[in-house]
Amino acid sequence: MTRVLHVLDHSLPLHSGYTFRTRAILKAQEALGLDVRGVTGQRHAAPAVPGDVQQADGLTFYRTPGEAEGPTGWREWKEVSALAARIVEVARDWRPDVLHAHSPALCGLAALKAGRRLGIPVVYEIRAFWEDAAVGNGTGREGSAKYWLTRHLENRVVAGADAVVTICNGLLEDLVSRGYPRSRFTVMPNGVDMAMFGTPLPRDAALANELGLGEGPVIGFLGSFYPYEGLDDLIAAMPAIVARVPDARLLLVGGGPAEERLRVQASASPAASAVRFVGRVPHHDVDRYYSLVDVVCYPRKGMRLTELVTPLKPLEAMAQGKLVAASSVGGHRELIEHDRTGTLFPPDDPAGLADAMADLLCHRQRWPERRETARTFVEKRHDWALNVRRYLPVYQTVLGQEPDYAEIAA
Structure with a gap:
């Protein structure tokens, strides 16, 4: 059974569009026979739990201790380092086959850092470009230094990951316009747990x-x-x-x-x-x-x-x-x-x-x-029970296996 450790910004029991997509993915992957767990970074703003392991809706999430604080730049570097260390700690105990990091880029950077230490392949999933999300919710400005730094970090993760997934064609086409080959990407559209x-x-x-x-x-x-x-x-x-x-x-x-x-x-x-x-x-x-x-x-x-x-x-x-x-x-x-x-x-x-x-x-x-x-x-x-099969060839490819398309189409 393939084990997949999902690297996340935040998760259940917090409620957001981000956590609901995560829940749907993990539940559908479990139903498909994969063994899945999640690990969250320091931005998971919720009360600490004993042992930094939490069960939510039948899913297991590991927490990264500490708080995200300090001046810009230093804070993010500390977050990435803390999350990478937590991934390594979890992986040495649970032994996942794949690290599946979800945007923002900080999660991807932590997964890449941990993956190199562990020798585990990294899949990076982009749900949105967070520099654009910051502009949209009023916390950022297009063209600012922070905007371009966030974009640069995203590019670093895309270049370093073993495979990249986006949630839609709009994101894929933007990445292709940056010079990345189209064959590098797989689209995993938003779905609904029917x-x-x-x-x-x-x-x-x-x-x-x-x-x-x-x-x-x-x-x-x-x-x-x-x-x-x-x-x-x-x-x-x-x-x-x-x-x-x-x-x-x-x-x-x-x-x-x-x-x-x-x-x-x-x-x-x-x-x-x-x-x-x-x-x-x-x-x-x-x-x-x-x-x-x-x-x-x-x-x-x-x-x-x-x-x-x-x-x-x-x-x-x-x-x-x-x-x-x-x-x-x-x-x-x-x-x-x-x-x-x-x-x-x-x-x-x-x-x-x-x-x-x-x-x-x-x-x-x-x-x-x-x-x-x-x-x-x-x-x-857009039923997750069907769409989640699109992950299988991605995982099989990064693990050096021949994709089983009969299984994917079943």
């Missing part, structure tokens, strides 16, 4: 009444409120949407850096009475709020992050049997086919968003076929 998301709840009438949603239709967004998500454009579009669909309501579930500004914007809107903020909700309650939503909307801004990276949330919404509408940035176009699996509208354009949403809401006869088409698309193309 066992978790494949059985949507019936509409929670009591919760709908509590929130004053009426009979709808309800437009929803469930996630983190970062500026790049474009929720300001969605709120700006609501007066025009309500003018054409008077009973339409907007349900915003979650929180984040843009929340306060969005609340102020909504309270000043002519459509203020049609907007509901719920705040953050426990993860086990998310399905109750999904049950209230007819159309899940993702109005992401146009920028490098959103053009290159495919999000996870639209796939989860499709699996829940929800209609999906999204801005036509590259990451969305890679997942959504306009007028077939979803509705695309121009980014950074509240008027265009309003026209697309109102048209969708006014043609309910199209909804059942659209829902079924989108759900089937996720089942066939």
Whole structure:
């Protein structure tokens, strides 16, 4: 049985898109017969656990002791060194066959350092370019020294790893444009654990009444409120949407850096009475709020992050049997086919968003076929139980084995 040690920035029991993708990968790999564990760096900001080993949702995670602190540069060097030492410690006891590091580059650098000491091959998986993510969430600036340093570190890991995986074609094409051969990369697209998301709840009438949603239709967004998500454009579009669909309501579930500004914007809107903020909700309650939503909307801004990276949330919404509408940035176009699996509208354009949403809401006869088409698309193309097989030839190649394509296709 092949043993794979996943090197991670953070993990369960923390909740984020990053940890949910990790959980899905590890669970699907276990079901495939691989022996998997994870090790996290010092940025896993959670209370210490006895022995620095933790069980979460039936998965084993090793923790790296200490805290990430100190001036920029020195702090990151210490993080990489501490994580590399922890990987070596874990590996000498558990003896993995492969180190599978996931972005950011600090995880990849630690894995490369440990892999060289241990003689173990390293697979590096890029979920996003973190310099672009920093720009998107407002903590970085494109073209800054930190931006280029982060990009340089990413390039070092890509060059040093035995194999590289990306989550989408947008990231792959950007790497190819940097001079790396296309054959070096494998795409492992975002997926959905259909066992978790494949059985949507019936509409929670009591919760709908509590929130004053009426009979709808309800437009929803469930996630983190970062500026790049474009929720300001969605709120700006609501007066025009309500003018054409008077009973339409907007349900915003979650929180984040843009929340306060969005609340102020909504309270000043002519459509203020049609907007509901719920705040953050426990993860086990998310399905109750999904049950209230007819159309899940993702109005992401146009920028490098959103053009290159495919999000996870639209796939989860499709699996829940929800209609999906999204801005036509590259990451969305890679997942959504306009007028077939979803509705695309121009980014950074509240008027265009309003026209697309109102048209969708006014043609309910199209909804059942659209829902079924989108759900089937996720089942066939983005179910982790199937997609996880794409890792097998990657592992077999770095281990010097001949890929068993019959097993992969089974």
